[in-house]
Amino acid sequence: MSAPLYAVIMAGGSGTRFWPLSRARRPKQFLPIVSRKTMIEETVDRLRPLVRADRICTIANGDQTRVLRKLLPRLPRTNLLVEPAGRNTAPSLMLATAWVFNRNPKAVVAALPADHLIGDPARFREKLKAGAEAAFREDHLVTFGIPPTFPSTGYGYIHFEKEDPREIAGQPFHKVHAFKEKPAYDQAVRFLAEGSYLWNSGMFLWRADVFARKLERHAPDLFPFWTRMLKAVAQKSGTALAAVFREIPSISIDYALMEKAEGVLMTEGDFGWSDVGAWSSLADIWPRGADGNAANGEILALEARDCLVYNPRKLTALVGVKDLIVIETEDALLVCRKDLDQKVKDVVDALKKKGTKEYV
């Protein structure tokens, strides 16, 4: 018997690193930056061959859910779950899992970010299917570890047991020793040298009833909220749910559960993953011309190379420049040195400080 699989897409993020295209009301998951579709549409599309539409749900705030309704008309409206307040990932995933539990306590939940790129969707589905089987058959929490390509200090790491992986549905699953928070650079270098550390993808699988048991054991402070959520979901009481979210602490699922649970299994997420963290990451994703320029929109480059341009409605002429990010929207223009794209969020902070709401 194969596992009944539900996909919970965490669509509540509100990044600022894709300013000026991303705005408070139009975060990264709602942008068509990796293809002509928005990232949330891509995320749903890649699940569809494996997961029925009525088993795909999203979790986001009310404003975002209004956008989701338009972008994802094929999902039942009741599958677009609204979190009454932003309380980080643990409360979100408790709510979504309670919703699944209410339908089928033995169903497997795959908790997936809405704004990651998966280069090889077929491989992703293969891994997801195997992960679901692992979570279904055993009482384990399951996660994907991303093979690191450089000693990143921006991701958490998963320390795993290299020896004796277990094969489930044709994929090797490793025992997780520990989740490690974002390391210092020297530590990250050691992690890569040791070869038993992969990046934490932020993707998790669990059976709904197993999730409840693990929560009771490892997060006793949160467990009473789980019970109240279950009741609110069964009674469809928005008021009761709002009360829970007023009181529940804001905490990530990593910190609340994954880091504490024993017996977590991990399989390698070798499916071309990128979290598309900032503009420069698109330079590796968009097709590039001979001069290394990647553009969404018409460009004319004279002695210009390795630039990233988003300006779909106008001609962009680049003369003598290199390694620039040029992003144009209806009301703002960004010109940024490619290696400084992490500072784009500082632009948003500066705008907020000025009290400007117009461009934020």
Next chain:
Amino acid sequence: MSAPLYAVIMAGGSGTRFWPLSRARRPKQFLPIVSRKTMIEETVDRLRPLVRADRICTIANGDQTRVLRKLLPRLPRTNLLVEPAGRNTAPSLMLATAWVFNRNPKAVVAALPADHLIGDPARFREKLKAGAEAAFREDHLVTFGIPPTFPSTGYGYIHFEKEDPREIAGQPFHKVHAFKEKPAYDQAVRFLAEGSYLWNSGMFLWRADVFARKLERHAPDLFPFWTRMLKAVAQKSGTALAAVFREIPSISIDYALMEKAEGVLMTEGDFGWSDVGAWSSLADIWPRGADGNAANGEILALEARDCLVYNPRKLTALVGVKDLIVIETEDALLVCRKDLDQKVKDVVDALKKKGTKEYV
């Protein structure tokens, strides 16, 4: 008696160096790049305290004259002279001078470009008045020499006699030895070292009847066309004028007359002149912030300096960049290294080659 002065504004230029703001139908003189007014409006405004509106005329092609009608509603419509075809400056100025001659052969014509910046308009009028007196009293052609600030290879030079200037209307006038075409760099350096070379401003004064005599003597090939122009102007015959412009050679006034005439007088054009030759020249004209950025439009600069931004309707955020020119218009965006702004015309050439009329 003071000289009856007519100003002829040469408004027929069609530069490409201010692309994407300048277009085939919107050349530099029609752009508000040095102030909130267009350069042609600035040019007329600075003349008005000295020259009556009915003595200011423009010379341009038919399309440009339609624009001029809107920009210069205070000038009599008959003062907006139309050249039937583009034949460089000599035929243009012959036509305009014929128009003045027809009104008053003893009037002085000041031939002035429409797209130069004059930093000190009061000083300019002082010099213009003196120049008009010099042209009126004596049978001389008169010009202004611009004190060079660097050994430019982009301007022509005027070699003048430093000793024994003549004072006319309070200003020293020097005898011109020769007009020199754009020099090689080494020659330009020698010109500056010698101190008896100024830049050719392209501004000239002559009495209409003196112009006719000089033309007859030094440009006998052109003189028959002058006679025909005079007749066409007197008869207000567009057909006759069109016939003249079909046959007349295309030649500059410098080459046709100024370089050949003897007894040309020059006074120093020390009135803050700039021909505003390309985008980077505006970096010295627009006010700059503490970080050296000059902008038309709102900017937010993070570790960015010495950029020039034209983007009046949007916010422009600059991150980590320096010495860039960023110009945004309704349908095009230019990002150009400041020291390569001479290549902007290559962008226009490249667009023409592609057969694109849209952005040209």
